[in-house]
Amino acid sequence: MITMKEVYKRYPNGVVAANGIDIQIDQGEFVYVVGASGAGKSTFIKMMYREEKPTSGQIIVNGVDITKLKNSKVPLFRRNIGVVFQDFKLLPKLTVYENIAFALEVIEESPRVTKKKVMEVLELVNLKHKARMFPNELSGGEQQRVSIARSIVNSPLVVIADEPTGNLDPDTSWEIMRIFEEINARGTTVIMATHNKEIVNTKKHRVIAIENGLIVRDEQRGDYGYEN
Numbered sequence: 703m704i705t706m707k708e709v710y711k712r713y714p715n716g717v718v719a720a721n722g723i724d725i726q727i728d729q730g731e732f733v734y735v736v737g738a739s740g741a742g743k744s745t746f747i748k749m750m751y752r753e754e755k756p757t758s759g760q761i762i763v764n765g766v767d768i769t770k771l772k773n774s775k776v777p778l779f780r781r782n783i784g785v786v787f788q789d790f791k792l793l794p795k796l797t798v799y800e801n802i803a804f805a806l807e808v809i810e811e812s813p814r815v816t817k818k819k820v821m822e823v824l825e826l827v828n829l830k831h832k833a834r835m836f837p838n839e840l841s842g843g844e845q846q847r848v849s850i851a852r853s854i855v856n857s858p859l860v861v862i863a864d865e866p867t868g869n870l871d872p873d874t875s876w877e878i879m880r881i882f883e884e885i886n887a888r889g890t891t892v893i894m895a896t897h898n899k900e901i902v903n904t905k906k907h908r909v910i911a912i913e914n915g916l917i918v919r920d921e922q923r924g925d926y927g928y929e930n
């Protein structure tokens with residue numbers, strides 16, 4: 703579902719963050735992206751949802767070369783992709799319910815379907831009882847669960863998460879992992895950049911390791927492989 707061919711990314715300041723990446727990720731896979739700080743993990747991930755454009759190379763997502771996509775077509779393309787960030791990025795003035803419903807209002811979903819879908823994802827992340835609260839009334843783990851609920855409410859084919867447990871304590875991180883595993887078990891591809899050695903070594907999945915903008919290891923059920 704995601705193919706990169708000879709992908710290079712040079713930022714305007716001259717830093718080369720992708721240095722010839724070739725990769726294929728199939729529908730339904732669970733993939734960890736690991737590597738030292740500054741190795742190019744975020745750049746790799748951002749290019750998958752057209753947050754960054756490569757300097758050269760092809761990136762094909764669901765059959766479309768997104769490097770050629772017009773800016774005006776990017777929002778439509780992104781409907782098939784859920785994104786989760788380390789710092790949650792919830793809208794502070796909207797309730798939990800509204801933060802999630804927002805993603806559906808943009809696509810003009812009917813109020814009845816919106817309510818049904820929002821309640822379904824809130825159930826999945828176990829936060830139905832906090833639907834009327836505001837983000838600042840929630841713990842970090844709860845905020846991340848809301849952000850995951852928001853990322854999947856459109857039933858995307860893939861969820862891309864950049865260090866989703868980076869700001870969370872170990873117990874909360876395991877709870878977040880449980881939710882990603884559940885999402886993956888339902889057939890959604892999950893791609894997760896992480897520094898969490900324990901999680902990678904315990905919940906085994908494909909591991910892609912990046913160093914200096916290059917994929918240096920790609921293993922099914924791999925280990926984290928760094929000291930951290």
Ligand SMILES: Nc1ncnc2c1ncn2[C@@H]1O[C@H](COP(=O)(O)OP(=O)(O)OP(=O)(O)O)[C@@H](O)[C@H]1O
Pocket residue numbers: 713714715717718719737738739740741742743744745746
């Ligand atoms: N917008 C940008 N402009 C210029 N250079 C950038 C930009 N974004 C990232 N870089 C540089 O590209 C390289 C790769 O950065 P990237 O954020 O992809 O790494 P990372 O592996 O995700 O790091 P971390 O684990 O710290 O998040 C780094 O040298 C970084 O400084």
